[in-house]
Amino acid sequence: xxxxxxxxxxxxxxxxxxxxxxxxxxxxxxxxxxxxxxxxxxxxxxxxxxxxxxxxxxxxxxxxxxxxxxxxxxxxxxxxxxxxxxxxxxxxxxxxxxxxxxxxxxxxxxxxxxxxxxxxxxxxxxxxxxxxxxxxxxxxxxxxxxxxxxxxxxxxxxxxxxxxxxxxxxxxxxxxxxxxxxxxxxxxxxxxxxxxxxxxxxxxxxxxxxxxxxxxxxxxxxxxxxxxxxxxxxxxxxxxxxxxxxxxxxxxxxxxxxxxxxxxxxxxxxxxxxxxxxxxxxxxxxxxxxxxxxxxxxxxxxxxxxxxxxxxxxxxxxxxxxxxxxxxxxxxxxxxxxxxxxxxxxxxxxxxxxxxxxxxxxxxxxxxxxxxxxxxxxxxxxxxxxxxxxxxxxxxxxxxxxxxxxxxxxxxxxxxxxxxxxxxxxxxxxxxxxxxxxxxxxxx
Numbered sequence: 001x002x003x004x005x006x007x008x009x010x011x012x013x014x015x016x017x018x019x020x021x022x023x024x025x026x027x028x029x030x031x032x033x034x035x036x037x038x039x040x041x042x043x044x045x046x047x048x049x050x051x052x053x054x055x056x057x058x059x060x061x062x063x064x065x066x067x068x069x070x071x072x073x074x075x076x077x078x079x080x081x082x083x084x085x086x087x088x089x090x091x092x093x094x095x096x097x098x099x100x101x102x103x104x105x106x107x108x109x110x111x112x113x114x115x116x117x118x119x120x121x122x123x124x125x126x127x128x129x130x131x132x133x134x135x136x137x138x139x140x141x142x143x144x145x146x147x148x149x150x151x152x153x154x155x156x157x158x159x160x161x162x163x164x165x166x167x168x169x170x171x172x173x174x175x176x177x178x179x180x181x182x183x184x185x186x187x188x189x190x191x192x193x194x195x196x197x198x199x200x201x202x203x204x205x206x207x208x209x210x211x212x213x214x215x216x217x218x219x220x221x222x223x224x225x226x227x228x229x230x231x232x233x234x235x236x237x238x239x240x241x242x243x244x245x246x247x248x249x250x251x252x253x254x255x256x257x258x259x260x261x262x263x264x265x266x267x268x269x270x271x272x273x274x275x276x277x278x279x280x281x282x283x284x285x286x287x288x289x290x291x292x293x294x295x296x297x298x299x300x301x302x303x304x305x306x307x308x309x310x311x312x313x314x315x316x317x318x319x320x321x322x323x324x325x326x327x328x329x330x331x332x333x334x335x336x337x338x339x340x341x342x343x344x345x346x347x348x349x350x351x352x353x354x355x356x357x358x359x360x361x362x363x364x365x366x367x368x369x370x371x372x373x374x375x376x377x378x379x380x381x382x383x384x385x386x387x388x389x390x391x392x393x394x395x396x397x398x399x400x401x402x403x404x405x406x407x408x409x410x411x412x413x414x415x416x417x418x419x420x421x422x423x424x425x426x427x428x429x430x431x432x433x434x435x436x437x438x439x440x441x442x443x444x
Contacts, residue, residue: 014389019046022415022422024394032389033414035426036396040209040242040359040413043269044316044325051274051315058311067304075305078314082281087252088260090284093297094277094305098241098267099133101278102203105237105263106137107299109201112235112286115293123194125187126203127163129404131211132239132265141203144211145404159194161186163208164217167352167363168371168402180221187228201235201262202228206253209242212401213361213409214354216248222257235262235286241278242359245269246320246416249330249357256356262286272316275309325416333357336412336423343427349438360412363401366442373407376400380408380441387436393429 006013014026022045024032034042044051058074065072079092093108095101106124113121126132128143139148140155143163148155162169162183170179191199202225208215229236238261243253247269250256254264263286267278290297303309320326337353337360344350344362351365366374374380381397388395401407410430414422 021045021047022418030392032392032394033422033425033429034394035412035414035422035430036394037268037413037415038273038394039268039396040247040411041268041273043246043416044272044274044319045415045417046273048272048274048316048319050319051272051312054311054315055274055308058308062307064303065307066302067300072305072307072310074307074310074314078310078317081314081317082279085251086281087254087264088283089264089281091282091287093280093282094310095279095301096276096303096306096309097278098239098265099135099138099278100301101241101265101267101280102133102138102141102237102239103135104280104299105203105265106141106201108280108282108286108290108297109235109237109263111298112289113200115289118197120198121200123157123159123199124201124203125159125161125190125194125199128160129163129165129211129402130160130203130205130208130239132203132205133241144400146400147404159190161190163212163215164221165208165212165215166218167215167354170218176218177220180218181224184221184224184228187225191228191232191234196232196234199232199234201237203237203239205239205243206257207243207248207356207359209359209411209413210396210398211404213363213398213411214356214359215361216354216356217257222254222259226259237261237263237265239265241265241267242413245317246326246329247357247359247413249326249333251326270316271309271313274316275306275312276303277306277309277313320416328418329357329416332418332420332423333360335420336360336414336418336426339423339427340412340430343431344434347434349442355412358412358414358416358418361409362412363407363409373402374441376405378408378441380437383437383440384408384410384433387433388429390436391429391432393426393433395430395433 017027018025124141126141130143132138132142141158143160244266262283264281271277341353352363381399384397396411401409
């Protein structure tokens with residue numbers, strides 16, 4: 001009997017023993033095509049010897065040095081790689097994952113204004129159905145009610161506006177652009193309500209991942225958001241923990257929105273799962289304010305800038321750039337999206353097939369014409385996950401797509417190295433899983 005507190009105490013999990021390319025293998029020898037990268041993590045796939053060798057070399061040099069005493073070449077080299085390729089940012093702060101990156105972003109944003117003498121700025125605004133991590137600060141700004149509910153008494157007050165979710169919320173008489181401007185202007189309304197001199201930042205994912213299934217904003221939305229933030233001197237914090245580091249076809253997802261954040265959080269694809277790592281990147285304005293003030297960011301963790309993690313991440317990012325894998329993300333992403341649309345767009349229980357790059361989602365509905373979701377009591381996501389695993393496919397099914405309670409979707413985030421035959425395999429195995437699942441759910 002396992003002595004681990006697993007994510008679910010009633011789950012009986014297979015044991016992963018080996019990874020090779022886009023596949024994982026369990027202790028019974030069963031092969032699974034990892035079409036979700038675990039949780040959009042394994043961007044290079046599994047068992048990349050070049051990354052493994054980089055980890056070994058760093059371990060031979062130094063495994064750990066506390067950042068209150070030392071910096072390391074591994075951390076400095078990773079920062080030197082990332083910052084020139086970032087959307088106009090100046091410094092990097094390396095942590096162990098996405099929640100830590102976003103927690104650091106919140107604290108830095110508050111300290112920035114505190115050191116400017118604007119201590120009245122205390123409010124964060126984010127979006128409903130967003131997800132920014134599971135630490136208490138990150139959970140507080142997140143807008144997914146299922147994740148927040150039982151912890152609400154422990155969360156600081158934050159504020160939420162509508163997401164940019166055109167499939168669900170665009171009016172029939174409204175253009176895509178007008179819809180985007182309407183929901184972006186909710187930020188202006190919320191600032192007016194709170195007082196512009198009391199707001200610290202607006203926080204958003206350029207593409208919403210786990211909670212809604214690869215939902216991109218409509219063109220012009222983020223440009224308007226940036227304008228509003230600039231008008232009121234409010235920071236724009238972008239959460240690219242899941243959608244960044246090439247997942248959508250550009251190194252940073254916000255490049256495709258033509259906006260520059262003041263702070264951005266990255267993680268999953270940064271190290272590709274070879275080591276736990278995340279990062280907060282910040283603007284020169286924020287850095288210089290701290291530097292000319294206290295000089296001290298009042299935050300920290302034991303494993304900041306971990307040398308082995310930084311060496312692994314640098315190897316991952318070097319391979320992605322050297323092998324031009326973002327071109328493959330765009331090419332295979334278009335092919336996979338087209339393939340999924342051809343297979344499922346007319347399916348009675350598929351409402352939307354969407355995404356960008358290798359970050360794709362399939363949303364399920366009970367009534368296609370009215371976009372009515374299955375009742376929240378129907379465990380469709382669990383049934384789909386089990387059926388997919390039985391078919392030898394790893395995907396990322398979730399419930400609560402619409403409001404944290406209603407709706408179901410599957411998220412796809414396969415490695416950047418996938419080939420055409422893997423696209424066909426994903427389609428075949430997903431078709432099998434969907435057929436099996438809806439036989440259980442709807443008797444069809």
